[in-house]
Amino acid sequence: MRLLVAMLFASAAAPAVAQDHSGHTMPSAQSPVQTECEKEAARHRAMGHPVEDGACAPATQPAPGGHADGHTGRDHSQMGGMDHSTMDHSKMEGMDHSTMSHESIQLPEQTPMDHGAMGHGGMDMTPIPEGPPPASAGSGPPRAADAIWGADAMHASRNALSTENGGMNVFWFQGDRAEYRAREGGDGYLWDVQGYYGGDLDKFWFKSEGEGTFGESPESAEVQGLWSHAIGPWWDLQAGVRQDLTGPERTHAVIGVQGLAPYMFEVDAAAFLSNKGDLTASIEAELDQRITQRLILQPRAELSLSAQDVPELGVGAGLDTVELGVRLRYEIAREFAPYIGIEQEWKLGRSADYARLAGEDPSVTNYVVGIRFWF
Template sequence: MKYMIALMLAGTATPAFAQDHGHNHSMPMQPADPQDAEEAAEEEGSGEDASPPSSAMPMDHSQMDHGAMDHQSMQPQGEGSPEMPQPMGQSPVDHSQMDHSQMGHGSMDQSGVVDDQAGGEMDHSAMGHEAMAMDIPSGPPPASAGSGPARAADAIWGVEAMRESREQLRDEQGGQTYFWFQGDRVEYRAREGSDGYLFDLQGYYGGDLDKFWFKSEGEGSFGEKIESAEVQALYSRAIAPFFDFQAGIRQDFAPLDRTYAVVGIQGLAPYLFEVDAAAFLSDKGDLTARIEAELDQRITQRLVLQPRVEASFSAQDVPELGIGAGLDTVEAGLRLRYHFAREFAPYIGIDQEWRIGQSADYARAEGEDPSVTNYVVGIRFWF
């Protein structure tokens, strides 16, 4: 009975038991009048096992591990169990429903502390360290960033070892050389009269900036002399991310042997048009030009439709070659190919050729039709 009276007096004198734990927990709780508590205890008698009222003991809540406390187990269980006396006029405090993360202990995850104390690893990701992350600078580097020696690693690893390492780095970061060969058009041509054939080959050897290009084209009719055949050898230099400047020589073997100087560009124009344009100056002083453009329209990942256009020009008439001044010939075709592999694709299509102006007159004089339709079957490959 003496303990009950002491606790009731302590609860009345110290309403801090029912206060919000968000207050300063480091303040010790003192009874309003310790003498009153002692007098109340003396009324019930005194004994050797008597202990001072709990309200007389200062409590420092800041040292308590609220994450490890099971407040539900602090309440007596079962029927007939004595209930904790509550201060008059206040409702009981259910600590199990309290959010201890708002009790002034910061944003630390108490469960992480308990796990760490139990031998596990602390989860620092829940302790608010992300707010301490530094902003990544967006300006230029300070001047001191480049003030060190240019070859500082030489002093550690040696000059020879670092020279070999730097050469390997240059090779791996753009210094490689490649070989590429493509049969762009290798096809059979069915047309009125005698059927024919055509080949269009090209390739290069070199790196990202400098290459040696080679090209070869030719066509003819079966059972007859080849109509045209040429080979080009070109030096190629990258002048833009998608374009190369090319210069070299061209040698024709049919219909006449003739040598040309070549200047041109080749690359990928906007909207993915592959363009090859060149001007030719022959050893006879004839100036001609040719431009080709093609576009791959992907229907599926393997099925591709390719429209293609080619036009030839001449600055003067060249009767022995059947070339007229101005626009000489125009060729337009449409090919549908299927890629069994990236490197191999058969195709079918249709191709139309026109000879224009004076060139058409030369064709008629030779007994040829200036307009020819070809139905083609061929393969495209590369390696």
């Protein structure tokens, strides 16, 4: 539509240049601009757009500022404003131009954009100040809504807000390692599970870990029940009881920390004091390295220490055992991921001597296949 208006205006505004052939008899001819205008007018008539007859005819009077030497221009004085009042936009299958009025067209002169007329006159362009809120922001009563809705109604509302934003209790359980271990001297198994029930700050945390050789009694097995309290955004302080289920049964008091160290290392460190006075400790750390969104490589390390020799448990003073391993898991779903890996165990110092006396190898390589899951 704008193209038609522009071409009509161009054809009208372009002066028709004619030479004085008064002494000759010549057939009438149209200028190239006028011919192009007629083509455009015919095309729009074929589209159903009403176009005024003679719209492309040269004007009889020169336009304001015209020349007296025979150059003429179109008269734009009779061109009114474009009438959009009859334009039909109700059908979206195609724009209906049949009722669009082109009887009078006027191109207004370009004027500076008036933002006041566009409703922008009241726009405040003052930059937002940086800094703390004014003192008056906290000057009102702390529980002003009580005066409107009542203290009882607002008390229930505040409790619901606290519960829905972190005060709710959550149950979580994870099988961190449930694996088959292929090794020299007899294949074995291992389990390492943990979970909790509670809120953001306080939880009841439970853990169980053990391993053994198929066809034999478990070499080690334990369960822990701990109270866990958040001491920061990334760390929990844990305290409770550990019960050994194999060998000389012992009960231990437990205190430790569990959380996320810098560079995304998951750390679980605890000290144990048994009912026999034995003081031991363990430190576990693992790191998830994502290869893809589902394929994860997990290096893992575990250290066991003892403050004294415990011959009946085969534990020597100092650094007792070291375990280093790596596992590659594939998350079929976030909650279920099979894995394969390799882990090397070493008994050190007096612990290695106790192992040799018992006919065991102080160094063992395990090839593992397992499942990690949580819910």
